[in-house]
Amino acid sequence: MAAGVALETLMARYQAGDIAAATDLIDCVSPQLHRFFRAQLATRADADDLLQETWLRIHRVRQTYRAGEPVLGWFYAIARHVGLDHYRRIRRTATRERRWAELSAFAEDSHPQHDDGDLDALLQALPTSQREVIEMLKVAGMSLEEVARATSSSVGAVKQKVHRAYRRLREQMNAPDRGKKPSGALS
Amino acid sequence: MKDEDIDRAAAEATPIPYELDEALRGRLRASIPAPLPPVRPVPATWVLRSALILVCAVVGVAGAARAGFYGIERLGLWGALPILAALGLLAWLASDKLIAELIPGRTHRLGAGALLASVSAVLLAVFGFSFTDYHTERFLSAGLTCLLTGLLHAIPAAVLLCLLLRRGFAANPISAGLVAGALSGLAGVTMLELHCANFEALHVLVWHTAVVPLSALAGAAVGWALRRRSPGPAH
Numbered sequence: 421m422a423a424g425v426a427l428e429t430l431m432a433r434y435q436a437g438d439i440a441a442a443t444d445l446i447d448c449v450s451p452q453l454h455r456f457f458r459a460q461l462a463t464r465a466d467a468d469d470l471l472q473e474t475w476l477r478i479h480r481v482r483q484t485y486r487a488g489e490p491v492l493g494w495f496y497a498i499a500r501h502v503g504l505d506h507y508r509r510i511r512r513t514a515t516r517e518r519r520w521a522e523l524s525a526f527a528e529d530s531h532p533q534h535d536d537g538d539l540d541a542l543l544q545a546l547p548t549s550q551r552e553v554i555e556m557l558k559v560a561g562m563s564l565e566e567v568a569r570a571t572s573s574s575v576g577a578v579k580q581k582v583h584r585a586y587r588r589l590r591e592q593m594n595a596p597d598r599g600k601k602p603s604g605a606l607s
Numbered sequence: 608m609k610d611e612d613i614d615r616a617a618a619e620a621t622p623i624p625y626e627l628d629e630a631l632r633g634r635l636r637a638s639i640p641a642p643l644p645p646v647r648p649v650p651a652t653w654v655l656r657s658a659l660i661l662v663c664a665v666v667g668v669a670g671a672a673r674a675g676f677y678g679i680e681r682l683g684l685w686g687a688l689p690i691l692a693a694l695g696l697l698a699w700l701a702s703d704k705l706i707a708e709l710i711p712g713r714t715h716r717l718g719a720g721a722l723l724a725s726v727s728a729v730l731l732a733v734f735g736f737s738f739t740d741y742h743t744e745r746f747l748s749a750g751l752t753c754l755l756t757g758l759l760h761a762i763p764a765a766v767l768l769c770l771l772l773r774r775g776f777a778a779n780p781i782s783a784g785l786v787a788g789a790l791s792g793l794a795g796v797t798m799l800e801l802h803c804a805n806f807e808a809l810h811v812l813v814w815h816t817a818v819v820p821l822s823a824l825a826g827a828a829v830g831w832a833l834r835r836r837s838p839g840p841a842h
Contacts, residue, residue: 437645446635451627468631475635481776483646484710494712501711501778505834542616558614569712572778589613 427491435482446475449492452560453499459543459555460503474502492562493569500552500570507548545592550585553578649774652706658771659702660695663790666764667797674756677804686737687800693733694797697726701790705768708783709775719782723789723823730796730816738808746807750814753803757795757818758825764794765826780830788826792819 427448433441453474457467477498485494543551549571556562556570557578568575649655671678679687704722707713717725768787777783795818803815 434643435646435648437643439639439641439643442639442643443636446639447632450632450635454627454631468628471631472634472638475638477776479639481711483774484649484776485712486648486651486710489712491712497711497778498776565714569714572707572713572715572782574714574716586610586613590610593612 428487431482431485431491431494432487435485442479449495450475453495455559456496456499456552456555457503459559460507460548460552466506470499470502470506473506474499477502490563490566490569492560493566496556496560496562496566496570497572503552542589542592546585546588550581550588553581554585554589557582649710652703655706655771656699656702659705659768659790660698662767662771663698663702663764663794663797666760666767666794667801670756670760670798671801674798674802676801678799679801681804681806690733690737690800691797693729694793694800697729698790698793701726701786701793705772705783705786705790706775708779708786709772709777711776711778719779719785722786723820726789726793726819727816730819731812734811734816735808738806738811740806741808743807743809746809749805750810753799753805753810753814754817754821756802757792757799757815758822759795760798761788761791761795761818761822765791765822777830777833780834781827782830784826784828784830784833785823786826788823788829789819791826792822795819795822 427445430441430445430448434445450471454467454471457470458464478495481498485491543554546554553567553571556567557564562570564575564578567578571578682690700717701722704715704717704719707715708719765787768791796815799815799818803811805811
């Protein structure tokens with residue numbers, strides 16, 4: 421894949437201290453990562469913050485990328501970690517500060533309906549682990565191997581998640597009351 | 608509704624190109640400091656793996672050299688060979704997993720929990736095969752001494768492993784801590800196998816094997832504490 425090779429070259433130049441390569445990487449990869457955070461049910465403001473945090477993290481650990489390895493898997497592994505940290509923190513805060521009744525209302529508020537298309541509404545019904553796999557595979561166009569690297573799992577485990585996600589999506593799309601807002605998507 | 612319909616929905620739902628705010632783009636560019644210092648990529652996996660295994664071997668042998676090689680002297684080289692071979696193989700597996708935990712975007716053949724279960728199961732099998740004396744004496748007191756000795760040797764091994772991998776990045780600190788603990792525990796078990804001359808099967812099966820899961824749990828607890836301390840995105 422030509423784009424993949426170009427990204428790997430940019431990454432190597434970024435490691436070598438080329439600031440132009442770093443800027444090009446930001447321009448190339450940020451839209452995908454922002455879309456990824458939005459698909460994880462983040463608000464636009466949250467996605468902006470998460471993207472900024474991701475780039476800070478990428479900058480701090482850029483030495484861990486090794487030439488010749490899939491660069492998208494490396495970017496998404498870091499982005500995924502930043503996202504997980506964020507949702508863990510939200511859940512912890514919510515647990516501490518809100519009662520159960522208030523928590524469900526909070527979950528509704530923090531899961532905005534997207535205007536990016538029907539798929540986003542459908543994806544909201546999926547658990548986070550399945551949603552992120554579908555997002556990487558079908559929307560970001562990553563390979564199974566890259567998704568496995570990004571999610572710290574095996575190709576077999578990714579295939580299984582995709583299979584389960586598709587089954588759930590099929591049920592959701594065939595459901596007569598389609599369009600109803602799903603609940604408990606944080607779990 | 609077919610899978611192709613879902614694929615089509617995915618393709619249609621993705622606005623291409625997905626544009627970012629220019630202000631956000633500017634903030635991201637500004638977050639890269641100028642001048643940008645070059646960084647040296649982390650060494651190749653085989654170099655890291657060799658270094659990790661060497662650290663475990665050195666800690667185990669050094670501990671036994673200080674306390675005495677009574678175990679291997681009584682067991683003999685041929686008797687010790689399957690145990691040492693198993694320890695080497697398990698250290699290879701655990702070091703591979705630890706590298707995967709500390710370098711983002713690496714493939715994971717095995718989960719951290721599965722690795723710990725596999726290491727414990729292999730140790731139990733090898734010890735069960737090598738030691739057949741089921742008579743026990745001073746089971747608790749002798750056992751606790753060995754357990755403590757093994758754990759005390761896991762600590763310097765863990766410190767050295769952390770130093771070796773300090774340029775890595777633990778995406779999941781709990782999982783990374785668990786694997787680092789298991790690998791350090793193997794250094795402790797190596798020391799015990801070289802030193803301990805108590806060949807009672809139950810003693811070895813229970814107390815020597817227990818070093819690995821306990822050390823792994825301690826590592827996971829350290830990882831959990833580190834994760835709770837990690838700062839979040841600045842709002």
